[in-house]
Every structure is written in C-alpha cells, then in structure tokens.
C-alpha cells in the first residue's frame with residue numbers, strides 16, 4: 001500500500017479518460033447502457049459522471065469521447081437509470097440498454113494478455129481503474145473497517161494473475177499520461193512534439209492506444225517469493241481497536257486525529273524478521289516510561305511515533321525509530337533497553353529521527369542520528385554491493401528489482417561509446433548496474449542523500465565512469481542535454497544517447513520532452 005499511496009502521478013487522466021482496456025467496460029460499448037443526448041456533445045466523461053452522481057447514481061463508469069453526443073455507462077443497478085426520465089442541461093437523454101451506437105468505439109485488436117486470461121477478471125467482480133483504486137485507498141483512511149492485510153495490500157483480494165493484469169492496465173494509464181504531458185509541454189514551447197508522441201508512432205510500434213511505446217507485461221514475482229517480499233516497511237506505533245499497544249499499519253484515522261493501528265502479524269508482504277521486530281517493540285513500548293505520541297487534536301504529545309525497518313537477504317536489519325525530540329539524557333534512556341533486544345533480532349543499525357510535527361511524514365530537515373551499529377545496510381544487486389541508509393530509495397522488492405534491472409539493461413542494449421542518463425537515479429542502482437556496458441553514466445536525483453549514497457556506492461564498487469548530480473530533473477536534464485540551445489550543451493562527448501527514467505511521479509512537463517530527443521533510446 002505504501003507504494004500505491006505514494007504514487008501521486010502527474011497529469012493522471014481521470015477514470016473516465018482511461019481507456020477501456022483498463023476497466024471492465026467493453027471496448028465496443030456492448031454490455032454498457034447507451035445514453036444519447038445532444039447536450040452531451042463537447043462534454044468530458046467526468047461531467048457526465050458528476051451529473052449521474054447528482055441524479056443518485058454515484059460510481060458510474062462512463063465511456064465517452066468529447067465530441068460524442070452519446071456515452072456508454074456501466075453501473076451496478078441499471079434499473080435506476082432505465083426507469084428515470086433524464087435530462088442533461090435541460091435536454092432529454094435517450095436511454096438504450098445494451099446497444100452500442102453505430103460505429104462507436106471501433107474495436108481495437110485485442111492486446112496480448114501478459115499472463116493469459118484470468119477467469120476472475122471476467123467474472124462479476126469489478127476491477128477498479130487506477131484513479132478509483134487511489135480514491136478508495138484515500139477514502140478508506142477515515143472510514144476503513146477491514147484489517148491491516150486488506151488495508152496494506154488492496155490488490156490482494158484478486159488472484160496474483162489478475163493483480164498483474166491490473167498493474168498492466170495501471171502502467172498503460174501512466175504511460176498515456178506521460179505521452180500527453182510531452183505533447184502538452186511541446187505545445188507550450190511552440191515546438192513539434194517528439195515523434196514518439198504521434199499516433200503513427202504508436203501504431204507502427206505496436207504501442208497501446210495513446211501510449212508512446214509498446215509495453216511489456218509486468219514482471220511478476222516467482223512462486224515462493226510472494227510472501228515476506230518487502231525489504232522496507234514503515235510501521236506506526238499506536239493502539240489497536242481495543243486500545244492495546246500495537247506496532248503495525250494504520251487502519252483508520254478518527255475524527256479527533258487518533259490513529260487506529262492494525263497488527264501486521266498476518267500480513268504476508270511483511271517479512272518474518274520484521275514481524276518479530278514489531279512484536280518485540282510492541283511489548284517494549286507497553287512497558288516503556290516514554291508514552292506513545294498522542295495524535296489527537298489538543299494533545300499532540302508523547303514520544304514513540306513510527307518504526308522504519310529495512311532487511312537484506314542475509315536477514316540483517318536496519319531500523320529507525322521516529323520520536324519527538326529527546327534531550328541527550330532521554331535519548332540514552334530511550335535507546336538503552338532497546339539495543340539488546342534489537343541485536344537478538346539481527347538488527348545491525350539503529351537510527352533515531354526526531355519529528356515534532358503533527359504528521360509522521362518528517363520534514364527533509366528532520367534530525368536523523370545513528371545510535372548503534374553500522375551506518376548502512378548492504379543490499380546485493382547484480383554482483384554489486386549497494387549500501388542503503390534509512391532514508392535512501394531502494395526498490396522494496398529485491399527479487400523483482402533484479403529482474404527489472406536485467407530487463408532495463410537488455411532494452412537499453414548499451415554500447416561502450418554511449419552515455420546513459422539515469423533520471424531519478426535514487427542511490428544509483430540502475431546506472432551502477434549499467435556502468436560497465438557504457439562510456440559514462442550521469443545520474444540525477446532531487447534527494448541529496450541519494451546522490452551521496454550513489455557516489456559512495458560507485459566508489460565502493462570501484463566504478464569510476466559515473467557522475468551523480470543532486471537537483472530537480474526538470475532543471476538539470478535540460479541543462480545536461482543543452483536543451484533548447486545546443487551551443488550551450490554542458491555535456492558533449494559522444495552525446496547522451498540513452499536515457500532511463502524510473503519514476504512516474506517525477507515525470508513532469510519539463511522533464512519529458514527533454515529526456516527523449518529524436519533517435520534516443522528512452523527506457524522508462
């Protein structure tokens with residue numbers, strides 16, 4: 001869930017804008033209800049969705065293009081729609097059940113299903129599009145009544161094959177959004193969009209509709225790695241629905257600001273060492289003289305807040321406790337009972353982070369101190385030893401990260417004369433894995449600590465052909481590429497011929513058109 005929650009995508013199209021292959025709405029409209037009305041012309045699908053919600057039909061799926069005077073809608077209780085006399089902007093709406101308008105929504109050839117058709121996907125269960133899923137998760141923060149498993153892994157109720165199909169759809173949505181952003185930015189700049197934005201390109205390359213590149217199916221995790229796969233988790237220290245101390249995931253936030261915490265002991269994505277850690281910390285917190293931070297309005301005091309844990313394949317752990325600020329004496333008293341217990345569980349690094357804000361999302365300037373053990377945790381990746389700190393980015397699934405790196409490198413097919421631009425490089429994982437295949441790697445990331453880690457990782461792995469730059473990609477990438485004026489290019493040499501961009505969140509109007517110049521390899 002942490003992944004989904006943090007995936008705020010720039011320019012995300014609305015649910016209605018998303019293409020039908022992302023949803024259960026049939027491509028040709030059959031099976032949905034056909035509505036027509038002259039006032040629909042020029043309306044975006046969301047306008048119809050809002051109008052239907054006002055007419056007492058929320059959560060209706062609408063498929064419509066702006067010029068159409070008709071739309072296909074899917075809703076749970078169709079009788080409601082058929083029995084009402086409907087008017088849109090005072091114009092009468094015709095309701096034709098289960099009929100597609102002539103020629104509407106021409107069927108595209110079915111795209112290859114990455115994992116074979118999942119019976120469950122075709123069954124009655126409605127698969128949410130990305131926007132709906134995000135809204136569900138957001139809405140559930142206040143009104144959720146399930147357990148930590150449901151909360152932390154909202155896709156878990158579908159079988160794994162279906163989950164992969166859903167992710168395939170969600171990736172398409174993100175890529176469409178990137179394509180649109182690139183076009184928009186070029187329009188703004190008054191220059192022709194890159195050729196990979198065009199319909200012709202997408203058709204010729206076999207890309208899904210509206211996408212700038214063909215999409216491979218998601219790389220699934222192999223059998224046997226579907227449990228305990230997360231190498232990093234963040235837990236909240238608080239109380240469960242019965243008021244007992246719990247270290248786990250937030251189930252819901254009450255109107256007064258209090259958080260209700262659910263146990264992670266049955267949550268399959270949490271690895272066993274972390275489950276043991278949470279159980280141990282729960283019992284220590286229950287006995288501790290330091291109180292839990294009370295998040296309720298008017299209270300907002302206490303000490304224990306959150307626990308971050310990272311684990312490597314050797315089951316060594318790095319942990320960071322977030323507390324409110326502690327004096328030096330309190331810090332010593334806080335840490336002292338923890339250390340022997342943590343060591344028994346294989347914890348090799350202990351950090352404290354002070355946060356006096358209402359929110360647990362600490363400011364980037366929040367003080368982080370190492371109070372025990374090694375400063376970093378070693379994560380192996382494709383023969384390299386990469387060190388991560390408490391705040392560094394590292395792919396949370398070590399197994400699929402390896403597959404992803406191998407696939408990205410195969411795609412890039414780098415030549416020894418090429419420079420690779422690794423946008424959103426994090427601690428340099430991709431660039432460092434690729435460095436031996438190219439002349440040079442230039443990595444860009446906005447988080448200074450990531451860049452420091454990337455440089456250290458290059459040094460420790462004796463890689464000398466890398467340069468890592470801290471700053472916003474949207475500012476640095478145009479500079480690196482010389483942007484609008486080639487005479488101002490700062491980096492020339494053999495030219496920057498390949499680019500990998502690994503954060504849909506970080507794609508911005510500014511970065512995208514610069515990241516791929518005609519003829520470049522762009523791997524996202």
Ligand SMILES: C[S@@+](CC[C@H](N)C(=O)[O-])C[C@H]1O[C@@H](n2cnc3c(N)ncnc32)[C@H](O)[C@@H]1O
Nearest residue numbers: 393424425426429445446447472473502503506
């Ligand atoms: C999903 S991580 C990918 C890290 C790395 N490429 C990897 O695969 O391990 C995304 C990274 O993008 C960085 N980022 C987000 N927005 C950015 C921006 N506007 N400019 C530069 N970096 C950004 C974050 O700090 C984060 O390290």
